[in-house]
Amino acid sequence: MSFLDLANITKTFGPTTAVEHIDLSIKQGEFLTLLGPSGCGKTTVLRMIAGFETPTMGTITLDGEDITHRQASKRPMGMIFQSYALFPHLTASQNIAFGMQIKKLPGTRIRQRCAELLELVGLGEVGSRYPHQLSGGQQQRIAIARALAVEPKVLLLDEPLSALDAIVRVSLRNEIRRIQQQLMMTAIYVTHDQEEALAISDRIAIMTKGRIEQIDQPEQIYNHPQSIFTATFVGxxxxxxxxxxxxxxxxxxxxxxxxxxxxxxxxxxxxxxxxxxxxxxxxxxxxxxxxxxxxxxxxxxxxxxxxxxxxxxxxxxxxxxxxxxxxxxxxxxxxxxxxxxxxxxxxxxxxxxxxxxxxxxxxxxxxxxxxxxxxx
Incomplete structure (x- = not known):
């Protein structure tokens, strides 16, 4: 049974149609990747799920509830951006704690959760450091921990590794997959990197010109493409x-x-x-x-x-x-x-x-x- 449903989602910006008639069902605990060239609409889809954009047409349902017009701050989701977006004046632990403080959780629970998440992302020793004292890979791990701190139902990742060098990208994508599987969390990942998508996804949705061209398991996408676009874009x-x-x-x-x-x-x-x-x-x-x-x-x-x-x-x-x-x-x-x-x-x-x-x-x-x- 699907956990997150997008039904007939369309998004226009003036005369431009960014996303057109998207139907997408995601199971709980699934890692789905939106893969496609720049301008294909994948980030727009992610932003509509997050609540940063409102669909022109269609509905978004999460765990049986219609959240199409719900504010982003009211959605149980964590977002990880391409830029790390850490607060430079806060330490790593303080960055992770920020969302929990907004929710007014008890201080002891916040400290305990910060320590747990630092260990989860393999950075138990850097809690007192500021972002400028961390490498790019470490900063993105802190951003992941911050997104997880509020215990979201869905983790959204918008090209989170594109600013990193190749070796760090491979290491961190494996960490993201490990964490997602360990927590059995539903995750939606946006990328234009084919290797990245094939390596970490349960399913991949190939997008072009605002539409989903094919959605399937990575092996099927690569070995049995259903269209010329999928076959030429992947591999x-x-x-x-x-x-x-x-x-x-x-x-x-x-x-x-x-x-x-x-x-x-x-x-x-x-x-x-x-x-x-x-x-x-x-x-x-x-x-x-x-x-x-x-x-x-x-x-x-x-x-x-x-x-x-x-x-x-x-x-x-x-x-x-x-x-x-x-x-x-x-x-x-x-x-x-x-x-x-x-x-x-x-x-x-x-x-x-x-x-x-x-x-x-x-x-x-x-x-x-x-x-x-x-x-x-």
Missing amino acids: TSNQFDGMVASAAQGRCKVGDYDIFTPPLTHLNNGAPVLIMVRPEEVSLLAATSEEAAHSKGDTKDNRIMGSIKLRTFLGPFTRFHVHSNEHTTLIADIPNYLAKRFTVGQSVLLSFAPDACQVFASDRRTVPSQVPVEPA
Whole structure:
């Protein structure tokens, strides 16, 4: 059963529609991320949930109560901003205590709660320090503790890690997830960082142009996107514009060549399509090797011939940029123990299975220059 419901939420600012007909149900204890490019409406949705903006249309219900027009100060929510927003003249403990003092909780309870929260965020020793004496990561941990101090029903986080360096971001996002799971708290997180969203979310809502494009678990978002926008926004892909030659056989024409996919029961012959293949699904073979020549006749995999123009070491794998013709560059992410076999300038075959292809109906009527795909 849903805990927080947004029904037909629309928000306009004069002639501009920022959010349009959003329907969203969030379970208690769930970590939901709103992911999308700048200007897609995700922060506006968060601000309406918090009470900083009022929907032009629709209702927001929390735990069975309509809170659409309730003041922000009357909503049982904690907000964490991109900027730490700590009071510079107050110590860490005093910042955490601020909301509890507004609520007029007993002093002993406030001191006890501050100590508990400092330990929860791993900063038990810094309670007496002022914000300028703390690092960025420490300040954001104090901001998290301050938001939790009033025991909110929902924790709202608006790009809380964007001002931090990469190493601190990874560490703190894991801490946020740990705290959320430990407290079994409902959390809504706004970010444009795909890796961040995939790493910490129970579900992700992909947003574009004020609408939710897809909402699902991270694995489904990445492996089974339901639209071209989701597939291109999340992760990296090789893309082919083509046309369905045989929907039953899963055969598509790309230029003068064929790419084989799973059967395309949802498409008709002749339909324009966009075929996408993740770089980790692509294998490399030396084009002149006996292995490539032997495998050519006994596999159903698609093959594209090309020449390596760039190799980039990315830690656990190496990314190869392969020119298949004058206008087309494809990429393959190869484990390092295999990557050492290949050098810049080498002729190779890129190979990928039909099941690696994600196929979308496309309104693109033009097919790019021929991609040299060798029929399986």
